[in-house]
Amino acid sequence: MQKKLNELWEKGIFRELKTLRQNGIYVEYEGKTYINCSSNDYLGISGMKNLQKEFFDSIDTGNFLMGALSSRLLTGNSIFVENFEKYVSELYGKECLMYNSGYHANTGILPAIAEKDDLIVADKLVHASIIDGIKLCVSDFKRYRHNDLSDLERILEQNVNNYKSIYIVTESIFSMDGDTASLKRLVELKEKYGGKLYVDEAHAFGAVGESGLGYAYNEGLIDKIEYTVCTLGKAAASEGAFVLCSSTAKQWLVNKSRTLIFTTAAPPVNVLWTHFIVKKIVEMKTQREHLQSITKRLRNKLVGWNIIGNTHIIPLIIGENDKCMQFAEKMRANGVWAMPVRYPSVPQGQSRIRLSLTAAMNSEHIDKIYESILA
Numbered sequence: 001m002q003k004k005l006n007e008l009w010e011k012g013i014f015r016e017l018k019t020l021r022q023n024g025i026y027v028e029y030e031g032k033t034y035i036n037c038s039s040n041d042y043l044g045i046s047g048m049k050n051l052q053k054e055f056f057d058s059i060d061t062g063n064f065l066m067g068a069l070s071s072r073l074l075t076g077n078s079i080f081v082e083n084f085e086k087y088v089s090e091l092y093g094k095e096c097l098m099y100n101s102g103y104h105a106n107t108g109i110l111p112a113i114a115e116k117d118d119l120i121v122a123d124k125l126v127h128a129s130i131i132d133g134i135k136l137c138v139s140d141f142k143r144y145r146h147n148d149l150s151d152l153e154r155i156l157e158q159n160v161n162n163y164k165s166i167y168i169v170t171e172s173i174f175s176m177d178g179d180t181a182s183l184k185r186l187v188e189l190k191e192k193y194g195g196k197l198y199v200d201e202a203h204a205f206g207a208v209g210e211s212g213l214g215y216a217y218n219e220g221l222i223d224k225i226e227y228t229v230c231t232l233g234k235a236a237a238s239e240g241a242f243v244l245c246s247s248t249a250k251q252w253l254v255n256k257s258r259t260l261i262f263t264t265a266a267p268p269v270n271v272l273w274t275h276f277i278v279k280k281i282v283e284m285k286t287q288r289e290h291l292q293s294i295t296k297r298l299r300n301k302l303v304g305w306n307i308i309g310n311t312h313i314i315p316l317i318i319g320e321n322d323k324c325m326q327f328a329e330k331m332r333a334n335g336v337w338a339m340p341v342r343y344p345s346v347p348q349g350q351s352r353i354r355l356s357l358t359a360a361m362n363s364e365h366i367d368k369i370y371e372s373i374l375a
C-alpha cells in the first residue's frame with residue numbers, strides 16, 4: 001500500500017482529508033477563513049441559522065429521534081419518512097421512495113431494475129455513483145459521448161432489437177462540467193426507440209425551476225421520465241435522496257433494491273429536517289434568481305478563460321494536475337477555497353478548478369473570487 005500511495009503522491013493524485021469548519025459561505029482551515037467555492041450548498045441554507053432554530057423549536061425532542069434502529073423493512077420505517085414521501089409525491093404528482101443518500105439510490109436502483117436481457121446506455125460523464133451502480137448490474141452496458149445525442153441514437157438504433165429493455169442514463173446538470181442535458185430530446189429518443197429514461201438531478205434539485213423541483217419538473221417532463229433521482233445533501237443542505245417513479249416501480253424497489261433493504265433507515269431527526277427544509281425550498285425563488293444572477297456575473301467576468309458549462313457550477317479548465325494544484329493554492333493564498341478536480345476524476349489534461357456558487361454570496365464575493373483567479 002505504502003509504495004502505491006507514494007506513486008499517487010508522485011503523480012499528484014494523492015487524496016487527503018482536511019479538518020475544516022464550514023460557516024455559511026465561508027470555510028475555516030488552520031485558523032484562516034476563505035470564501036467557500038467547493039460546497040454544494042447552492043441556496044445558502046447552511047448559513048440560515050434562523051431556519052435551524054425554527055426547526056429545532058418545532059420538533060418534539062421527547063421522542064427518540066436520533067436513530068432509526070433498523071432497516072425500513074424491519075422496524076425503521078417511521079411515520080416521518082412516510083410523511084416526507086407523501087409530501088414529495090404530492091408535489092410532483094408521482095410516487096416517491098426515499099434512500100439514505102444519492103450514492104445509495106444510484107447503486108441500488110439500477111441493479112434492481114436492469115435485468116440480464118437489458119442494456120444500459122449512459123452518458124460518458126455520469127457520476128461515479130451511477131458507474132458503481134452499473135457495475136453491479138447483470139445487464140450489458142454502453143456509453144455515449146458526452147451530451148452527443150447522435151452518438152446515443154446510433155447506439156439505440158444498433159441495439160434496439162437485441163435487448164428487452166434499454167435504459168438511458170444521464171444527469172440533468174453534470175457535476176464536473178456544469179452543463180445540462182437536453183431532457184426533451186432524450187425523452188423523444190427514448191420514446192422513438194421504446195426505451196426508459198433515468199435522470200439524476202443531484203445538482204438541479206433545489207436550484208432549478210420556479211419551485212426548485214429540478215429540470216425535469218420545470219420542463220413538464222416528470223411523467224415522461226421513468227426514474228428521476230434527486231439528492232438532498234446538496235441544495236437541501238441535508239442528507240438522503242429520493243426517486244420519483246411509478247407505483248409499480250416503487251413496489252419493485254422495496255422488494256429488490258439492496259441499498260434500501262439492507263441498510264439502517266435514515267435517522268428520524270434528519271428526515272424531519274429534510275421535510276422541513278424541502279417545504280422552505282419550494283418558496284426560495286428569490287435565492288434561485290440571485291444564484292442565477294451571480295452565476296451570470298462570474299461567467300461574464302471569465303469570458304476569455306477556459307470555462308465550460310452554463311450553470312452555477314463553473315469549471316475553470318487548467319490542464320495538468322500539478323498546474324491545477326498550483327492554481328488552487330494561488331486562489332487559496334488570495335482567500336478563496338476552490339478545490340482542484342484532477343485526473344482520474346476528470347479526463348487527463350482537463351484538470352480543473354470547480355467553482356460552485358451559493359445564493360448566500362453577493363457581488364463582492366464574486367469579485368473577490370474573480371480577483372483570486374487573476375492574482
Ligand SMILES: Cc1ncc(COP(=O)(O)O)c(C=O)c1O
Nearest residue numbers: 101102103127129175202231233
Ligand atoms: C450527480 C451526482 N449523483 C449522486 C451523487 C451522490 O449523492 P450523495 O452525496 O447524496 O451520496 C453525487 C454527489 O456528489 C452527484 O454529484
